[in-house]
Amino acid sequence: MLFTVLQRPVVITAFVAVMMLVVEYANVQTQGLAQRTLQGSRLRQYALAALLGATPGCLGAYVLVTLHIQRSITLGALVAGMIATSGDELFVMAALFPGTAATMTAGLALVGILAGWLTDSVAQRLGARYHHEGCCSFQEDHGPRCECLTRTGVSEAWHRPTISRLASTGTLLLFVTAIGLGYLGPAEWGWKRAAFFAVGLAGLFIVSTVPEPFLADHVLGHLARRHVPRIFLWTFAAVVAMALLEQYVDVRGLIADNPWTVLLVAAAVGIAPESGPHLVFVTLYADGALPLSILVASSAVQDGHGMLPLLAHSRRDFVVVKAINLAFGLGLGAAMLAAGH
Numbered sequence: 001m002l003f004t005v006l007q008r009p010v011v012i013t014a015f016v017a018v019m020m021l022v023v024e025y026a027n028v029q030t031q032g033l034a035q036r037t038l039q040g041s042r043l044r045q046y047a048l049a050a051l052l053g054a055t056p057g058c059l060g061a062y063v064l065v066t067l068h069i070q071r072s073i074t075l076g077a078l079v080a081g082m083i084a085t086s087g088d089e090l091f092v093m094a095a096l097f098p099g100t101a102a103t104m105t106a107g108l109a110l111v112g113i114l115a116g117w118l119t120d121s122v123a124q125r126l127g128a129r130y131h132h133e134g135c136c137s138f139q140e141d142h143g144p145r146c147e148c149l150t151r152t153g154v155s156e157a158w159h160r161p162t163i164s165r166l167a168s169t170g171t172l173l174l175f176v177t178a179i180g181l182g183y184l185g186p187a188e189w190g191w192k193r194a195a196f197f198a199v200g201l202a203g204l205f206i207v208s209t210v211p212e213p214f215l216a217d218h219v220l221g222h223l224a225r226r227h228v229p230r231i232f233l234w235t236f237a238a239v240v241a242m243a244l245l246e247q248y249v250d251v252r253g254l255i256a257d258n259p260w261t262v263l264l265v266a267a268a269v270g271i272a273p274e275s276g277p278h279l280v281f282v283t284l285y286a287d288g289a290l291p292l293s294i295l296v297a298s299s300a301v302q303d304g305h306g307m308l309p310l311l312a313h314s315r316r317d318f319v320v321v322k323a324i325n326l327a328f329g330l331g332l333g334a335a336m337l338a339a340g341h
Contacts, residue, residue, distance in 0.1 A: 008239050014184075015196060018199050022206065043117070046113045053084035057087065058303075061304065076118075076123070078317075079115050080113050080115060084108050092231075105299075115324060154208075168224075175200050260334075266333075267330050273306070273307045291337060300328055301325050301329035301330075
């Protein structure tokens with residue numbers, strides 16, 4: 001029973017961590033691309049901001065907040081990105097119900113574009129000025145460019161491999177082997193198991209070829225220390241809570257009898273600039289105990305850690321963006337719930 005309870009959090013945590021590694025690797029390799037691409041017309045800003053927000057994890061949200069603080073994008077573009085983003089939870093949703101996650105994210109991106117346009121239009125009519133004076137010291141720091149495939153670099157890395165490289169490579173090798181043999185993840189070979197296997201191989205390639213600074217800063221310093229423990233603990237807590245609730249409480253019946261209350265609770269929890277509590281609603285939906293409308297509302301309002309830099313820089317803008325997200329999240333969730341979804 002302990003193995004059954006632990007298997008799901010382990011698989012989810014491993015998949016999320018490797019996906020975050022792939023995204024961070026791509027982010028470092030294309031440093032400065034987001035800022036150059038987002039320059040242009042308002043509509044282009046909304047579309048690209050929503051696309052950037054729809055990427056899994058908090059990196060896209062961090063980039064958008066940085067660009068807004070630097071006065072490179074409007075408040076509406078920031079709103080578009082924050083409605084589209086679901087933070088680290090999107091990694092988990094991709095692992096549990098990828099088709100629904102992709103469709104929902106695409107829909108939220110479209111809603112985000114509309115919300116961004118309305119935000120700037122209303123602000124312009126009211127004569128509101130939402131731009132700061134800027135903050136020149138708050139710059140997007142991607143670190144040095146990662147030269148990962150130089151022959152000398154890879155050979156030197158494995159001539160005398162560090163403990164961190166051996167540990168990260170060994171861990172991912174075990175993960176890929178366990179997925180391939182069916183000890184973890186889906187029991188049968190299919191596109192989902194193949195996706196897990198491919199993601200594991202991508203992570204194995206990255207930790208085997210990147211230079212030591214990338215391994216120390218991004219893999220161990222960032223992912224292993226900051227994200228992996230939190231994701232595992234929150235996922236484990238959600239799985240255990242669900243298992244205990246199902247023993248003593250009719251969760252499906254409780255939600256079915258009080259869907260509007262649960263909708264309000266999900267949206268309220270989404271206000272917190274934190275990844276973790278929202279995994280409860282993801283787990284409930286994956287187990288068939290939660291309607292899609294409530295998951296959509298939760299995803300529209302919450303944005304993981306993406307808004308933390310803005311909270312530190314401008315509490316006014318933080319409140320404005322969160323209020324707009326809450327309004328659209330509740331509106332969209334209520335409309336879907338009334339329609340029976």
